[in-house]
Amino acid sequence: MxxxxxxxxxxxxxxxxxxxxxxxxxxxxxxxxxxxxxxxxxxxxxxxxxxxxxxxxxxxxxxxxxxxxxxxxxxxxxxxxxxxxxxxxxxxxxxxxxxxxxxxxxxxxxxxxxxxxxxxxxxxxxxxxxxxxxxxxxxxxxxxMSDYEKRSIGEPGTESVVRGPREGFTESIFTNKALIRRRMRSSKLKFEMTTVGEMSQTQISIAYIEGIVKPGILQEVRKRIHRINTDAILDSGYIEEFIEDTPHSPFPLVQNTERPDVVLASLLEGRVAILVDGTPFVLIVPMTIWTAIHAAEDYYEHFIYTSGIRLLRFLLLSVSFLLPSLYVATSTFHPQLIPEALLLTIAAARENVPFPTVVETLLMEVIFEALREAGIRLPKPVGSAVSMVGGLVLGESAVRAGIVSAPTVIVVAFTGIASFSLPRYNLGLAFRLLRFPLLLLAGSLGIYGVGFGVIALIIHLVNLSSFGIPYLAPVAPNLSSNMKDIFIRMPRWTMNKRPGFLVDENIIRTPAGQDPAKNKKSQK
Structure with a gap:
């Protein structure tokens, strides 16, 4: 020098x-x-x-x-x-x-x-x-000689678990890369750096595992990031809107997470992670709807517990999306589908209510969403109290005043509780948003309107893709060899292959013959 x-x-x-x-x-x-x-x-x-x-x-x-x-x-x-x-x-x-x-x-x-x-x-x-x-x-x-103030590593606020790592990403891209590298001590883990934003010059890092990721997916990620031309990138949400396949779909096509273990598990399946300086949320592509329904804790608990919880989660997802519409459709157009004793109870409760069922259900849904949004925006010590007390007071007062019926309050309250079971906040937002047009269809066409809405939703989901990967894969298209970790989770020693729709080479993740029961018998 x-x-x-x-x-x-x-x-x-x-x-x-x-x-x-x-x-x-x-x-x-x-x-x-x-x-x-x-x-x-x-x-x-x-x-x-x-x-x-x-x-x-x-x-x-x-x-x-x-x-x-x-x-x-x-x-x-x-x-x-x-x-x-x-x-x-x-x-x-x-x-x-x-x-x-x-x-x-x-x-x-x-x-x-x-x-x-x-x-x-x-x-x-x-x-x-x-x-x-x-x-x-x-x-x-x-x-x-950079050394700026940064937040210390703490537990992720949006993805808490009972069992599993408690470390979460911070706003420093160098700290985030170190958290991933510490869990994967291999030279095959690559980080490609670039900058995006004409004025902000935000540092972006593309992470992948060489030999596992598909070259076509990696090249597509590079191309979409390099074509971004804007003045500033302040959060990974900016990048997400620029690179998603179908921007007008309410469903998330890019996964975001605060957990290093989730990022590394995705990289091992052949996905690509995008780290953005200044935000603790890391983007993961491609994304399927199943990754949004699965929780990080599913892979740390016993597979029997995980499978039961997953089935319950799918049931609650269906309830949160369909229950208000089915209630409106059956009580308005198809009362013969309701048992007589229950029908008489609902009719007696609605005797003095001035609004049709669809109107009072929409009214309660709007009130519940307003309480939920207020609870999120208010300070934490106050937010939870406002949402709980507000729900109890408003529901009880509305029933006493004869504005809504008690069955409607029960249906809307149970729907809101069921919607909290989804691990990913953005997927829950999509179903909460679509619940309102489905309610209108149920109030105008009855059970046929609900059927039309569900069919339209399925058609939309089938046509979605994330970086060339079908959104419903491996269910649609059906890849039976990759169904061991969708609706239930099979034992880890049976999930010995990576998802076939994500990788072409190095597909074997765990060698065969590691069943503990068979190994115990062979030792005898």
Missing amino acids: ANKFKWTRTQEKENIHMNDVLPEQKLTPSLCQNETYLKEIFRNCSDVVYRPLYVEGRMYALVIYVNGLIDTKGLEEMLLKPLLTAGHNPEVDKPSYFKELIAQQALAIKQTALVSDVSLVVQGILNGQIALLTEGETEALLGN
Whole structure:
């Protein structure tokens, strides 16, 4: 590195105007001229610090950085103090001394680079690097000393589990990559870095496992990310809207998670993860509807417990979507389908209600959604109390006032409870949204309207895809060999193959012959 520095003792002061600074502008040998360039570019940027280095009254170097993005203590200890004490050395006037001193101190800085373009210097400073400019040099030294404030690793707030890892992603992309790498100590785990956003220059990392991921899926992910052209990326949700296959579908086509174990499990199945700096939510593609219904805890508990809970989850999903519409359709158009005793009870409860069943059901659904949204937006200590107390008070008051009937309140309340069983918030939002048009169909066409709505939903789901993978795979198209982890979870030693619709090579995940019962018999 020392050979790349050529030092002189001259200083030139010139009048520089911003109009002279072009995107391809190069640094000049004049330190004062370079300083004027950069100060004009960072005009009114109070967080940009200019630290000149004087030796015996002469300015030989200039350090520029953004306050709050670098380790200032480390900068003082590793670079500034050794350079500032050079004036006490009798060899300071030798032409090569100061050059060699900076070259030696730069070795203590991680990830250094020499650049000559002004644009690269500016970008490096904004990325949390220090820029060291010297008199007589047309190249600047960029050193990575980034150390900004970040949130500590904690338990994910949206994917809590009873059993399993409790670590969640943070807003730092480097911390998130380390959490994944710590669980996969293999050189086959790859992280490709890029930046998206003309102004924000947000760092994006594409993670995959070489030898497992399909090259076509990986290439499609790269292509969709590289074609994004926007001014800023502030969250992974921005990326999600740019890369999804069907943007007008209410169903999520890109999975998001805060859990490193979920990301790694997906990578081992042949999926691709997209990490975005500044957000704890990592995107996973391709996505199927089954990955949104499965929970992370399903793979940590015994397969018998998991299978029973999954079947219950599918039942509650059907209840949350169909129960209000079926109640409206049967009570309005097909009362003969209701047992006589129950029908008489419903009729007696609705005797003084002024609204049709579909109107009171829609009214209660809107009230319940309003309470749920208020509970989410309010502070945590207050939100849960407001949602619970508000539901009890409003429901009881509405029944006493004769605005709605008690059976309607029970149906809507049970529907809301059933909707909480879905592990993925965005999938629950899709079914909550579609519940309203299905209610209108039930109120206008009865059970036939419910049937039409369900058929239309199935047709829509069959036609959806995520990065070329069918949304309902492996159920539609039917791939019987991949059905061991859909409606129930088979024992882990039987799920010895990766999903065939995601991988072409390295499909064997676990070698055969690891059944504990058979191994026990063979030992006898």
